[in-house]
Amino acid sequence: MLGIGLVTVARSGRAAEPVPYPIEVREPGSKPDAPPPDAPLLEGAEPPAPAEEPKLFAPTPAPKPKVRVTSQLPIVSTNAPPPLVWKWPTFSAANFVITAAGGAITLGASIVKPTAKHKLSGGILFDDDVRNALRANRLADRYIFRDASDVGLSLAVTWPFAADALTTAWWYRGSRETAEQMALIDLETLAISGAIQGATNVLVSRERPFGTGCGEGELPDDAIDCKNSFHYRSFFSGHSAFSFTGAALICVHHMENELLGPPWDALSCAGGYAVAATTATFRVVADVHYASDILLGAFVGTLVGYSVPLLHYRKVVGPSGRASVTAPTQLQLNLVPSPGGIGVMGIF
Secondary structure, three states: OHHHHHHHHHHHHHHOOOOOOOOOOOOOOOOOOOOOOOOOOOOOOOOOOOOOOOOOOOOOOOOOOOOOOOOOOOOOOOOOOOOOOOOOOOOOHHHHHHHHHHHHHHHHHHHOOOOOOOOOOOOOOOHHHHHHHHOOOOHHHHHHHHHHHHHHHHHHHHHHHHHHHHHHHHHHOOOHHHHHHHHHHHHHHHHHHHHHHHHHHHHHOOOOHHHHHEOEOOEOOOOHHHHOHHHHOOOOOHHHHHHHHHHHHHHHHHHHHOOOOOOHHHHHHHHHHHHHHHHHHHHHHOOOOOHHHHHHHHHHHHHHHHHHHHHHHOEEEOOOOOEEEOOOOOOEEEEEEEOOEEEEEEEO
């Protein structure tokens, strides 16, 4: 009886709590049903929360973008050189004709044998003294210097194309037109220089310094250098002419276009002449040229190497497409005061 009384008190206490809807009588172990939507609510009860629909898959939240806030502005390099602009006349049809003619003469002179009549033989002026002072003593050493001069020639001739035009003007300075025009000027200049050297080489037919020793000592009569036309191609040095032509081209292109800026343009010019001078000197050490051969080659190479490209650079094409001469071409005479009276100043 005591246990029943306690249960009764508990039930009576819980029955006093308010319920939002009428109590449903159900069997033990069964789950309560949701109240009907139109079930009446008791006074003071809150409406039940709407039932959520079952979700098969839980949605994956999208990652939030990370925003990096910085107070520093992007660094922009101010040392990058501006792109090159070709402001001179482009290669004309006449220039292509000259280049083709010069190349043809150069190729023909390398095939045609020198004349049988030798207009110059032996050393002149200081040739013998320089030869005795610079020539390598052993034949093997002379061949080493000959190969080294070939390397110097290759470097001096290819540098204006590969380094200046292709790499510096096109890749580094971003101007394909400038690179193309520079390469065409290089080709024309080298063709003219080669034509002059080749024609002179064939017509003069000067015996090389080692020719006097053919059949004696280290060089037998049947040696390759003593039998073929190489024997009579001493005047003037093609290695010297081409090397100094390449050096002059380097100087003109760097100074006119400011390819690298100071002091690198001046250093490039000096480096080109250093390679050319070394290449020409090695030809004397190798005993394949006299000193007069390399000096004349250096003079012709420098003269052609400067004059041909400067003819292209002497006019500037303006926005209207018309070319104007960059320097005065007429002689101007003006009277100016001088300490002894009046003087004449000329501009040409």
